[in-house]
Amino acid sequence: MTKLIGLVLRALVAGGIALLVGRKKAAGEAKSGNVNSEPQPQAIARAVPVKARQPDAIYQFDRFGREQRVVARVVNPEVNEAERKVHFEEVYNSDSLVLADECEFHRYRMVVRKIGYASKIDKAVPHRGRVLRDVTAELLGYREQ
Numbered sequence: 001m002t003k004l005i006g007l008v009l010r011a012l013v014a015g016g017i018a019l020l021v022g023r024k025k026a027a028g029e030a031k032s033g034n035v036n037s038e039p040q041p042q043a044i045a046r047a048v049p050v051k052a053r054q055p056d057a058i059y060q061f062d063r064f065g066r067e068q069r070v071v072a073r074v075v076n077p078e079v080n081e082a083e084r085k086v087h088f089e090e091v092y093n094s095d096s097l098v099l100a101d102e103c104e105f106h107r108y109r110m111v112v113r114k115i116g117y118a119s120k121i122d123k124a125v126p127h128r129g130r131v132l133r134d135v136t137a138e139l140l141g142y143r144e145q
Helices: 002-032
Strands: 057-061 068-080 085-092 103-105 108-119 131-142
Touching: 068 103
Parallel strands: none
Antiparallel strands: 057 068, 057 103, 068 085, 085 131, 103 108, 108 131
């Protein structure tokens, strides 16, 4: 009997919390004027044109998706369109590269799938930032500009 009362009390408390959270959210939207308003237009993302890209650079949009920028440099890229893969011997200065996000190299859209070796400090060349070796990326598509 006490277990049943405990379960009922927990359910009531959880339902009350959910109700309060829903009311606070609705009140916040009403104060900000977002209730029944038109959706705000998104900023237009600006990609670097394919012809203007640097030959050894990987590009990615900033965290807001507005501006595309160089996030890494590559050594010895090998593109295999038949297998939809790109292999890089080395990717350096990659501190800004978000590995889980889509990126672009030349006209290819890709996502990194495999890294053979990663190092933050290379004693031979300390100014190269994060260094990734034996990197394989999956081709997702193409950018035509």
